[in-house]
Amino acid sequence: MSQASTETPGLLAQARIIAGDFEFSPEDVVKVAEHFVQVMKVSLTNDGPSQLPSFVTKLPRGDEKGVYFAVDLGGTNCRVCSVTLHGDSTYTLLQSKHAVPSSLRINANYEPLFDFIAERIQEFRGAHPETRQQDPNELEHVLPAVNEKRRQHFQKLGFTFSFTCEQHSLTRGTLLHWDKGWNIPSALGKDPCAMLQEAIDRIDMPIVVSALANDSVGTLMTRSYSSQEKSRPLLGAIFGTGTNAAYIERLSNCTKLHNQAEFQDFGSDDRMLINTEWGCFDNSLEVLPSTKYDHLLDKMSDQPGDQMLEKRVSGLYLGELLRLAVLDLVQGGLFDMTVDSSSPLFQPGTLDSSVLTALAEDDSEHFNRSQSFLGKLLAAGGVSEADAHAIRLVSIAIAHRAARLAGASIAAIIIQTQVLQPRSPVSTPMKASIGEEIHPYSSTSKSATQDFLQLFRRFICKPFKLLSLCGLLGKSRTPPSLSSDHRVVQNGNLGEDVIDIGVDGSLIEFYPTFQQDIREALREVPDIGVEGEQKVRIGLVEHASAVGAALMAQAAQV
DSSP states (O other): OEEOOSOHHHHHHHHHHHHHHTOOOHHHHHHHHHHHHHHHHHHTTSOSSSSEEOOOOOOOOSOOEEEEEEEEEETTEEEEEEEEEESSSOEEEEEEEEEOOHHHHBOSOSHHHHHHHHHHHHHHHHHOGGGSOOOTTOTTTSOOSOOHHHHTTSEEEEEEEOSEEEEOSSSOEEEEEOOTTOBOGGGTTSOHHHHHHHHHHHTTOSEEEEEEEOHHHHHHHHHHHHOOSSSOOSEEEEESSSEEEEEEEEGGGOGGGTTSGGGSSOOTTOEEEEEOOGGGTTTTOSSSOOOHHHHHHHHHSSSTTSOTTHHHHSHHHHHHHHHHHHHHHHHTTOOSSEEOTTSGGGSTTOOOHHHHHHHHTOOSGGGHHHHHHHHHHTTOBSOOHHHHHHHHHHHHHHHHHHHHHHHHHHHHHHHHHTTTSOOOSSOOOOOSBTTBOOOOOOSSOHHHHHHHHHHHHHHTOOOOOSSOOOOOOOOOOOOOOOOSOOEEEETTEEEEEOEEEEEESHHHHHSTTHHHHHHHHHHHSTTTHHHHHHTEEEEEOSSHHHHHHHHHHHHHTO
16 A cells, blocks of 8 residues: 655646656647658558558449448457448448457467358348348359359458458458467468458358458548538548558559559559558657657557557557556655555556546546546545646646647648649549549530539539438449549539548547647648648548448449
8 A cells, every 4th residue: 555645736746747748849740740741652662561552442422332241350359240331321330249259369270260250240140131132043052162153142241350461452461460469370471351251151151251441441431421521531540449540642652553563554643542550650769759658658568669659649558658657656655645556557558548538528626526537447545636637637648649649640641642732623533443444524624614513513412311221222333433622612613622531439539629639730730730720621430440341342343
């Protein structure tokens, strides 16, 4: 049992010093944004862990239809979902969640894990027969051998596989390494989609794994499908347990793909969605801020020296940074409260980002709510107003730095994509897919421009339905192309540029000032400024992992 001194002015003074260590100045924001732009450029030319091609070359427009399955594997859980796309920017989602036994997460062979997933899919289809497309040939009972002709009639599944993979196409990838406590050696170097397909085929289920999905790409895809806004999104970002982003990049800039035959013939306006994997940006710590708590957290982590941005931004680590800082104050004998060795304060990984959110939301007089909350959370006795105030000071500083780092990262994408630079009123749309040309609209032809605006309003500017209703299963259709023009049509004229960003994750959704702090950082970057920040529209994306995987599966079949 340790009891601290009652010299609360010393406590608050020390808490302010720690909070000051997490200060991230405007100059720091600019330095990080500029460095990240260079990281992005270099990583588009060289193979490596960041700036990964998604092989998605079109965005949904909201009129896609069909029923698709999705599997989301990560952490310790497996989610099986069906997504019914209604063709009007709405969808119906059904899902089941299953804990993956530790014996499958750590195993010499990969077959038991993927058999487990396939069996959960089979159970889901049995529990929800309405998700199964009618099969006139009863393909589940005839043609016992799986062949390509039969496979053409199968329902499509998108597989969100939350482990490090090198992606070779929309449907193929190679597992590079496990993390999060998983270890299945025989799966390394293999294709996750192929391993799941093998298990599905073993039980003769009429499903084809047609897309290797990524959560950040899925966020961007889902934002594009479900948004009621007139412009197409530029990027999708995740600020939750982890952090990542995907954005639209010119194929001409992605030179590491140019040696592949299918990417040697492209136009100047052709685009691809890029998975930044920005969590590993600046692992060498050239510009990222570091405190002694950052160094200690990294040393104690499963992968020291890796994912340095993620360790400063994601919810998985922010609670741990707070725990380490508070533990430092406790060991300095500065608190009024008492904590013993059984307190969660002495157990790594026991605090998460929800703790920071709860403290930030406390507007009670004398921090009464925080006192009660911390007493229960830390199993502490006699939590004083000064104790709560000190912990809250440090907590807010940690979250503030995280949000400003997020803002600097978003700023780098805005700068890299040059969306704020002046351009011609109408740009050439990109190809719907590699090799399928979409005829450009002439920027000098009045009639062509009017036609473009008419089509834009008719097919894109549709009212968003707030309630997703169950409907008849529809056949999927080929989505229109992804336009490189991000302008909003206002009163029949091209209006100001809007930079649309879809976001997902508990930090951006629940932390009260996270978006505000992101915007503050954006304004501090000279290439963006106040005027540029005002053009940024941030929208929350729900069910991004499942719906995004389904949309990627839909895109793979056209």
